[in-house]
Amino acid sequence: MDIQFDRQHIWHPYTSTINPLPCYPVSHADNNHLYLETGEKLIDGMSSWWAAIHGYNHPELNHAVESQIKSMSHVMFGGLTHQPAVELCKRLVKITPPSLEKVFLADSGSVSVEVALKMALQYWHALGEARSKFITVRHGYHGDTFAAMSVTDPDNSMHKLYKGFLPEHIFVDSPVTGFWQEWQESDMQGMKQCIEEHSHNVAAVILEPIVQGAGGMRIYHPEYLRQLRTLCNQHNLLLIVDEIATGFGRTGKLFACEHADIEPDIMCVGKAITGGYMTLAATLTTKKVADTVCSGEAGCFMHGPTFMGNPLACHVATKSLDLLTKNDWQSKVETIEAIFKKQLPSLMNLKHVSDVRYLGAIGVIEVDQPVNMPEIQAFFVKNGVWIRPFGKLIYIMPPYITPASDIEYLIQMIREAVQISAHFQ
Structure with missing residues (x-):
């Protein structure tokens, strides 16, 4: 992929043409993972802006x-x-x-x-x-x-x-x-x-x-x-x-x-x-x-x-x-909510976390100052997850098919991210 052409000519949502935020090149997606051209395999925590509830490349939808x-x-x-x-x-x-x-x-x-x-x-x-x-x-x-x-x-x-x-x-x-x-x-x-x-x-x-x-x-x-x-x-x-x-x-x-x-x-x-x-x-x-x-x-x-x-x-x-x-969506969403209920409240003990909340397959961590988007995004990618915060909110809305171990790993990466001062403006 010509990433330089992308950076110079393609205007992505909520980013500047003068100093655009980095964009990561996706080669393909499958199940609950995104695969980058640079080799990384990312657990998707966003369901592509909350839409891909069954994951990617589903044979029946294909x-x-x-x-x-x-x-x-x-x-x-x-x-x-x-x-x-x-x-x-x-x-x-x-x-x-x-x-x-x-x-x-x-x-x-x-x-x-x-x-x-x-x-x-x-x-x-x-x-x-x-x-x-x-x-x-x-x-x-x-x-x-x-x-x-x-x-x-x-x-x-x-x-x-x-x-x-x-x-x-x-x-x-x-x-x-x-x-x-x-x-x-x-x-x-x-x-x-x-x-x-x-x-x-x-x-x-x-x-x-x-x-x-x-x-x-x-x-x-x-x-x-x-x-x-x-x-x-x-x-x-x-x-x-x-x-x-x-x-x-x-x-x-x-x-x-x-x-x-x-x-x-x-x-x-x-x-x-x-x-x-x-x-x-x-x-x-x-x-x-x-x-x-x-x-x-x-x-x-x-x-x-x-x-x-x-x-x-x-x-x-x-x-x-x-x-x-x-696929019994309800039991899958209940499983995700149960993990949120068990693990998210403990994040309240961390320095920059001001609130946590959850419902169904929605988990939200609110921090006390805006995140440094390029820095925190790079951290998440380096550690194998795709999470896209905005403002003071770091949230996950994963595909319903996401295994419990992947939900737990997404939360662990958020836990680590909010403890690094460079991730805040």
Whole structure:
């Protein structure tokens, strides 16, 4: 690989063109390992940004791609349909909360959030109300496109430099009671007051259920979600849950909203939907929302991505969902969580560690100052693991198939990394 061309001409995510962060050349991936061209074999702790839940080079998913591409890789979804899309949507309707009957396919997680927000706006427009605001919580993250950025924390996220250019929505303090802690009723006060004050102009409340991802890796109490659903019902507000990072088993439930036993009005899913093979997402909603949207002036929902319903992605997504059931994802995630529960709390004794938290196959170590990314990344690679921290957070979301010994080794490498002063800015 021409790594110099890469460094000079390819702009990687969240890195500078002036002094780019090092990129490590991958030759191939298999099971729960990444293999570098320079010879290193790395235990993957990231599931390729939380998507590759079955690991890499899976024979059944490989076969799904190969078999589908022989018939068609893509056709437009306007005026046409196909079996891969029908089969996938059947599965999604079956496994998501019962009230979610309508599926709108999208081509990325950010786009599915855009779809959800537009759905909510068009819903109220059809009812003759020009509601233009959304309520959400701080430390949230919903993607990198403009509407998604507008409901991402404007002060505590990577998108804060766009403040002033984005539509301004209503943010309330995020819940502070952790998942495993005793519920504190005070957590609900800010949201309750905000809804009471602004509900007349609000199209929906949107948030990540139970786990806030890239905005801070915070894991909060299910009671917050339960009471929020009640508040939305009382004030006739739509509730949107962003399950893009949490869906398909990552938190120990198939979808994180199941921890609170609630049903949203709109749900976004993505990332792990194809097992990390293709980009695909979906926005699901109720018949009431969908029919109301389509009863309005336009007579339909005004959105249609070029690669909507891509047959290749839909077919591999269906096979990925098959694997979830076949491979008993729940017991695998429970095993990972048990290791986190046993080993992560001891890291609190280390100098730079300010907090640890975990849920399902998510383990988070928060340190007291930002990490030195080039230094800590080089340490991890040298020691045979792929972990990609950000800010003050070192976290792992490994593929579900990862053996217990590899989970323990990932934690051991984090333990060693946080004890080296050069790994902090």
